[in-house]
């Protein structure tokens with residue numbers, strides 16, 4: 001019989017990560033670490049906020065999530081499986097995400113080049129905006 005009392009359950013971290021991944025995929029909009037944590041707690045009530053932060057760090061390294069700017073002063077992230085060069089529009093109010101195929105910054109890049117600058121595209125991968133619903137509200 002296996003017991004986890006007083007020891008480390010080797011499956012626990014994996015199950016926590018799976019719960020976080022599931023939560024991230026089901027949220028359906030750009031999320032902060034706190035929102036991811038709250039969503040994952042439906043399944044895993046004892047999951048820690050630090051675990052959520054660490055999971056996001058790891059997913060960023062693995063290319064599973066991208067920075068999506070900030071909402072209400074908090075860094076938010078988007079789960080992204082899009083191939084090829086693309087940008088996201090991220091609603092600063094509700095976190096709704098739209099994906100723009102290709103580069104949305106061609107004219108900006110040209111304008112920058114004309115004054116001797118190179119745009120760091122990565123920093124502008126997600127562009128802040130307001131979705132139609134929030135703009136109408």
Ligand SMILES: [Zn+2]
Pocket residue numbers: 066080081082086087088
């Ligand atoms: Zn993306």
Ligand SMILES: [Zn+2]
Pocket residue numbers: 091092093094095096130131132133134135
């Ligand atoms: Zn919105």
Ligand SMILES: [Zn+2]
Pocket residue numbers: 085086087102103104105121
């Ligand atoms: Zn681009």
